[in-house]
Amino acid sequence: MKTKTLGRTGERIPEVGQGTWDYRGGGEPLRVGVSMGARLIDTAEMYGTEEPVGKAVEGLTDVFIATKVSAHHLHHDDVIRAAEASLRRLKIKTIDLYQVHWPNPSIPIQETMQAMEELVKAGKVQYVWVSNFSVPELKEAQEAFGSGEIVSNQVEYSLLSREIEADILPYCAKEGVTVIAYSPLARGRLVSGRDEGTMFLGKIGEKYGKTPSQVALNWLTCQEAVVVIPKANRVEHVRENVGASGWQLSSNDFDAISRKFV
């Protein structure tokens, strides 16, 4: 599994992690993924999957757990309470990456980031950053976080959803912010049928001995700032997704795919 640096922290994370929204796979898929290097597991207080994730990774030392505080819990005391509840459900002592799930314009980001700094100082959180933040919101959060390190922005990004290329992706790449691409398989739509797009990915994949999903994920991770967190209930999907790492599309094929899905 190829790794990338998380923001400017020096921490190495896998370029293919595992998402858990609507995860119902039990312990095996997540554990198989971790054993193959997909040790970044993403959850959120609102997914209802922190408990199953905690159970799946219990006893494993080499995991990197990312969770999120909901947008309606961004007042100072709510952030602290939410983090403590997540720690309990996940059965861990430190959240590796704690993300503000969505911005909430009615709560000053300074108040949220103050609580985040306290959680870091108390050793309950290692790294802090955000999800679904626009460039102006990222800038505001950066200012509010003061001495904190810039880490990551978790945003929707797939061949069927490329809006971030207009501003968020170039901004993050320039500022050293990792883009954690969610719904990287467009919730399965990208690879579920025998439509023209999937066939096109399959044709390119034949050259590398790779499947349409692996090509679609590799197209994302070819971009230095990007890591992906596909969700898979099925073990065979986990294995396939891990196989999206460790090789690279040629620049010609990368460009051809970019043009096809524009």
Ligand code: NAP
């Ligand atoms: P996704 O990962 O793009 O797609 C998941 C779907 O694709 C599932 O139906 C899964 O099937 C299928 N799949 C997975 N691997 C496959 C493969 N190799 N071949 C064919 N189908 C495959 O969608 P997502 O769950 O929306 O996004 C991933 C993660 O991003 C979430 O789980 C969550 O952690 C995060 N997320 C974050 C936000 C946010 O606001 N920050 C929003 C949405 C998602 P099976 O489950 O049957 O294996």
